[in-house]
Amino acid sequence: MxxxxxxxxxxxxxxxxxxxxxxxxxxxxxxxxxxxxxxxxxxxxxxxxxxxxxxxxxxxxxxxxxxxxxxxxxxxxxxxxxxxxxxxxxxxxxxxxxxxxxxxxxxxxxxxxxxxxxxxxxxxxxxxxxxxxxxxxxxxxxxxxxxxxxxxxxxxxxxxxxxxxxxxxxxxGRWMGNFTTRQPVHFHYPFKLGISVALIGGLVYVLKWKRTFIFSKNFWAVLALCFVILMSSGRMWIHIRGAPFAESKTHTGQTHYIQDTYFFQYVAEMYIISLFYMCITLGMVLLSTAATSRMNIIRRKIMSVTGMCLLVIFFSWLLSLVRLKYHVYPFRILMN
Incomplete structure (x- = not known):
């Protein structure tokens, strides 16, 4: 108002x-x-x-x-x-x-x-x-x-x-031609191709291996988790705003994949945040599995250490990314 x-x-x-x-x-x-x-x-x-x-x-x-x-x-x-x-x-x-x-x-x-x-x-x-x-x-x-x-x-x-x-x-209504001081970045095509090949290959393998996967709670849980991670990383915001994959600064000649302001985001930045969320989630799953499973103690210790490392490292990087975009953000773990 x-x-x-x-x-x-x-x-x-x-x-x-x-x-x-x-x-x-x-x-x-x-x-x-x-x-x-x-x-x-x-x-x-x-x-x-x-x-x-x-x-x-x-x-x-x-x-x-x-x-x-x-x-x-x-x-x-x-x-x-x-x-x-x-x-x-x-x-x-x-x-x-x-x-x-x-x-x-x-x-x-x-x-x-x-x-x-x-x-x-x-x-x-x-x-x-x-x-x-x-x-x-x-x-x-x-x-x-x-x-x-x-x-x-x-x-x-x-x-x-x-x-x-x-x-x-x-x-x-006076600008003739196209805006040419920035060159478009097309690095996102290999990323999209790789993700598509991985999804199609995984689907073919699962269908060939066990068709009852459609009734698997774990399958739908992972699928729902991927959707939540993708949306919480800014996928819908990027789709609405039409953000570029990355930008090349004309005056420096450098390509930036992370925007250092809190109200704008690149597509590459969304992929980075999604990776952080996935690793944090994997770490929490490993810790939970190690605490509740009945496997031998050595495997449980390995899972616990791996899960803790994933959780601490990638959560620390996530906080560092927040501080990069919002400079007065006060919290951090391990890294600046």
């Missing part, structure tokens, strides 16, 4: 500012000269910085004051260290990649500009637009009215430049 109120309030505020701000001059020729000078200054600024870091005065002059015949994609963030905004740093990096893709694309023109405002440098703008937190990206259109669709909120959308590109292309 609070988020809906915020969206509506921002929409009404920006629309009011755009239509209530007086023209620079009542004379058309004078207004045209002012517009040409603003565009020239913005183009010069863009040549130096693909993302223009504006203060309150610059934002009022280039964005809120008329005349204006260009759209502005503005990111609102908080980069000061004492703010401890981990998503802000990642969002700015992706925003820079997005702006660079626009600057070097064949469709580059003086109709779309990218700007960034920091809360500690321009608190008045945040207060005026009722931006309560960051990071948030707004599309401030040149002529059409500002709507809720002109808000790219990272709390409900993916933080990658690829997803921001789709949104900017939809809002501006």
């Amino acid at each position: 609070e988020e809906c109120w915020w969206l509506q309030h921002v929409s009404l505020t920006v629309v009011a500012l755009m239509f209530m701000t007086p023209e620079a001059s009542a004379h058309p020729d004078q207004g045209q000269k002012v517009l040409e000078e603003k565009v020239r200054q913005l183009m010069d600024w863009t040549k130096r910085d693909r993302v223009m870091r504006m203060n309150t005065a610059a934002f009022n002059h280039f964005v809120l004051e008329k005349p204006r015949n260009y759209s502005v994609i503005a990111m609102f963030t908080a980069l000061q260290r004492f703010r401890s905004c981990a998503p802000c740093k990642l969002a700015v990096e992706e925003f820079q990649v997005l702006a660079g893709s626009w600057q070097f694309s064949s469709a580059f023109s003086n109709k779309v500009f990218f700007a960034m405002l920091d809360f500690d440098e321009s608190p008045e703008v945040f207060k005026t637009l009722q931006v309560k937190g960051g990071p948030v990206v707004l599309h401030l259109p040149a002529k059409s009215e500002f709507t809720a669709d002109d808000i790219y909120n990272f709390q409900v959308r993916d933080i990658s430049a690829q997803h921001m590109f789709t949104w900017v292309d939809d809002r501006t």
